[in-house]
Structure formats: C-alpha cells, structure tokens
Amino acid sequence: xxxxxxxxxxxxxxxxxxxxxxxxxxxxxxxxxxxxxxxxxxxxxxxxxxxxxxxxxxxxxxxxxxxxxxxxxxxxxxxxxxxxxxxxxxxxxxxxxxxxxxxxxxxxxxxxxxxxxxxxxxxxxxxxxxxxxxxxxxxxxxxxxxxx
Amino acid sequence: xxxxxxxxxxxxxxxxxxxxxxxxxxxxxxxxxxxxxxxxxxxxxxxxxxxxxxxxxxxxxxxxxxxxxxxxxxxxxxxxxxxxxxxxxx
Numbered sequence: 001x002x003x004x005x006x007x008x009x010x011x012x013x014x015x016x017x018x019x020x021x022x023x024x025x026x027x028x029x030x031x032x033x034x035x036x037x038x039x040x041x042x043x044x045x046x047x048x049x050x051x052x053x054x055x056x057x058x059x060x061x062x063x064x065x066x067x068x069x070x071x072x073x074x075x076x077x078x079x080x081x082x083x084x085x086x087x088x089x090x091x092x093x094x095x096x097x098x099x100x101x102x103x104x105x106x107x108x109x110x111x112x113x114x115x116x117x118x119x120x121x122x123x124x125x126x127x128x129x130x131x132x133x134x135x136x137x138x139x140x141x142x143x144x145x146x147x148x
Numbered sequence: 149x150x151x152x153x154x155x156x157x158x159x160x161x162x163x164x165x166x167x168x169x170x171x172x173x174x175x176x177x178x179x180x181x182x183x184x185x186x187x188x189x190x191x192x193x194x195x196x197x198x199x200x201x202x203x204x205x206x207x208x209x210x211x212x213x214x215x216x217x218x219x220x221x222x223x224x225x226x227x228x229x230x231x232x233x234x235x236x237x238x
Contacts, residue, residue, distance in 0.1 A: 007231070008231060011231065014219055015219070015220050016219055016220060016221045017227075025216075028207070028212060029212075032207045032208075035207055039206070043205070043207075052235065056234070059225060059226065059235070060224045060226065060234070061220055061222070061225070063220075063222075069218035069220075073218075077210075077211065077214060078211045079205055079211075080205055080206070080211055081205055082200070082205055083200070085196055113232070113235075
C-alpha cells in the first residue's frame with residue numbers, strides 16, 4: 001500500500017498555530033505504528049509538493065533559519081517518505097495538465113491547482129491508495145478514481 | 149574508451165526497451181552508447197540518484213523527535229488568508 005502526502009500536511013505538522021497541527025502530529029504517530037507493523041507501507045511525495053511547501057513556509061514564516069529545518073525534512077535525516085521526481089518532464093507536465101482539465105467542475109470549492117493535479121496523476125501512476133491531505137476535495141476524487 | 153570489467157546486466161530487457169523507445173524518437177543508439185549516457189545522466193543527477201535509492205525513509209523515533217524539535221511555535225504571516233489565497237491569490 002502506498003500513500004502520497006500533500007503540502008498542507010507538512011505545513012500542519014511543522015506549524016503549531018495551524019488548525020490541523022494536532023491532527024498532523026497524531027497522524028505521524030499513526031504512520032510510525034503502522035509502518036512498524038507493515039514495513040512495506042510506503043509514503044511518498046513529489047517535487048511539486050516540495051516546491052509548494054517551501055513557498056508556503058516562506059510566505060508564512062519570515063525566518064530564514066526555519067527553511068533549514070525544512071531541509072532536514074525533505075533532504076536530510078528527518079525524511080520519512082520517498083521523493084518522487086518526474087522522469088520525462090514535458091510529457092509528465094502534459095499529463096498533469098490533462099488531469100486539471102479532466103477534473104474541471106468536479107471539485108467543490110475551486111478547480112484543481114497544478115500541484116493537486118500532480119498528486120492525482122502520481123497517485124494513479126504509482127498505484128497510490130491514499131492521499132494525506134487536509135484539503136477536502138481529494139476525498140471525492142479518490143473515491144472517483146478508486147472506482148475506475 | 150576503457151574496458152574496466154565484465155559487467156553482467158540483469159536488466160537487459162529494460163535496456164532493450166529503452167533502446168526501442170529511443171528508436172521511436174529517431175535516436176539510434178547502441179547499447180554501449182545508451183549505457184554510457186545512463187552513467188552520464190546519473191552523474192549529473194547524483195543527488196536525486198542517492199535520494200531515490202540509498203536514503204532510508206523508515207519513520208523512526210529519532211525522526212519524530214527531530215520533527216517535533218523543529219516545530220514552529222511563533223506567529224504566522226497573513227493569518228486571515230487560506231493557503232490557496234496566499235499562494236494563488238483570490
């Protein structure tokens with residue numbers, strides 16, 4: 001089983017003031033317990049989420065040393081997920097844009113961002129069963145593509 | 149060109165598949181040329197190669213402690229805006 005992680009989870013995990021912070025911490029503990037029992041359970045994220053997380057943190061927190069802490073998460077000793085990079089950049093971008101087009105009007109609040117679409121695309125591509133996100137629209141989408 | 153060692157290739161099928169895909173793009177490469185390019189590519193993308201193949205991503209007590217130690221406790225900018233509003237406007 002594979003699980004892909006969205007930007008807002010990383011944000012909630014690292015920012016105490018976020019409304020989902022306690023939930024994110026509890027989820028981290030759950031991940032720990034579950035992966036102890038089942039080491040084949042794989043967590044991953046993609047390069048676009050990394051970019052978005054750095055941007056979001058940089059906008060929200062004006063302390064350069066905080067970005068160093070993120071380095072530990074994404075590139076250092078705290079990483080607990082695979083980092084997926086696109087293989088064929090142009091081809092993959094086109095596929096992700098296609099996902100954006102496919103889901104126009106299907107999400108409740110707004111249409112998908114490129115990053116959201118990349119998560120859906122990579123979830124399909126890599127056989128991911130779940131998305132960790134505090135963004136409600138993924139629930140409908142996952143249900144939709146799990147039925148396909 | 150130097151001969152370093154006899155290398156047994158366990159992914160010969162993949163190599164042939166790559167060769168065929170490139171042929172479709174009108175790039176005719178011998179297997180040797182293709183292998184050379186793969187080594188070159190790995191050299192140029194070394195960080196990614198290490199990240200994908202050699203980093204232990206298991207979540208440990210130690211990693212949890214590091215994450216908790218790094219949690220930000222201060223005020224945030226633009227508290228009235230959602231992440232989407234901040235990132236994408238609106």
